[in-house]
Amino acid sequence: xxxxxxxxxxxxxxxxxxxxxxxxxxxxxxxxxxxxxxxxxxxxxxxxxxxxxxxxxxxxxxxxxxxxxxxxxxxxxxxxxxxxxxxxxxxxxxxxxxxxxxxxxxxxxxxxxxxxxxxxxxxxxxxxxxxxxxxxxxxxxxxxxxxxxxxxxxxxxxxxxxxxxxxxxxxxxxxxxxxxxxxxxxxxxxxxxxxxxxxxxxxxxxxxxxxxx
Numbered sequence: 001x002x003x004x005x006x007x008x009x010x011x012x013x014x015x016x017x018x019x020x021x022x023x024x025x026x027x028x029x030x031x032x033x034x035x036x037x038x039x040x041x042x043x044x045x046x047x048x049x050x051x052x053x054x055x056x057x058x059x060x061x062x063x064x065x066x067x068x069x070x071x072x073x074x075x076x077x078x079x080x081x082x083x084x085x086x087x088x089x090x091x092x093x094x095x096x097x098x099x100x101x102x103x104x105x106x107x108x109x110x111x112x113x114x115x116x117x118x119x120x121x122x123x124x125x126x127x128x129x130x131x132x133x134x135x136x137x138x139x140x141x142x143x144x145x146x147x148x149x150x151x152x153x154x155x156x157x158x159x160x161x162x163x164x165x166x167x168x169x170x171x172x173x174x175x176x177x178x179x180x181x182x183x184x185x186x187x188x189x190x191x192x193x194x195x196x197x198x199x200x201x202x203x204x205x206x207x208x209x210x211x212x213x
Contacts, residue, residue: 003031004071007078018089025082032075039068121192124184128195135180137161 010016010024042065049058138161145157162168162179186194186202194202 003027004074007074011078011081016085016089018086018093021082021086021089025079025086028075028079028082032072032079035068035072035075039065039072042068117190121187121190124187124192124195127182128184128192131180131182131195134162138180 007024007028042061046058046061046065049061053061141158141161148154148157166179168178181196183196183198184192184194185198186192193199
């Protein structure tokens with residue numbers, strides 16, 4: 001009976017978090033087998049004494065059996081109700097957690113988007129200018145190397161410019177690791193036309209007004 005009173009008191013409380021609901025549900029699930037056993041024991045006792053006990057004894061057993069069955073029914077009902085409330089609480093908490101995570105992600109996104117908007121055009125222009133200088137230097141080295149090879153002086157050929165500053169991995173195809181293969185998306189409204197493949201695709205799509213050639 002104490003268990004039933006505790007459960008009924010718990011159910012009358014205002015909305016409870018999933019942790020408390022889960023703990024109380026576990027208590028009820030654990031108590032049900034014992035309540036079932038008690039109800040079955042009293043039913044068997046009544047059946048066994050129908051022909052031997054007097055009315056007063058039978059009534060006592062019947063009352064105890066009725067109480068046991070009512071307690072069992074209440075435990076079953078409480079189990080179902082707590083399971084329902086737990087499902088709602090878990091859904092609400094999951095939604096609240098996702099809402100909080102979304103809000104945090106949006107806060108980060110707004111901050112970084114602003115940072116990119118403020119800094120990318122300047123950084124992009126500086127990097128594009130550096131790459132153009134690098135390409136010009138590489139072209140000068142390549143022209144000299146052709147002439148050296150034609151003059152039978154291939155052993156005097158100059159190494160590439162970029163590899164002097166940024167050694168490339170020897171285990172893989174080098175081109176994707178070349179700075180001069182960089183692709184920077186354009187931001188025309190911010191004053192940067194982009195670089196490489198991203199610029200070319202933007203020009204084809206009409207994003208960048210500058211005409212090719």
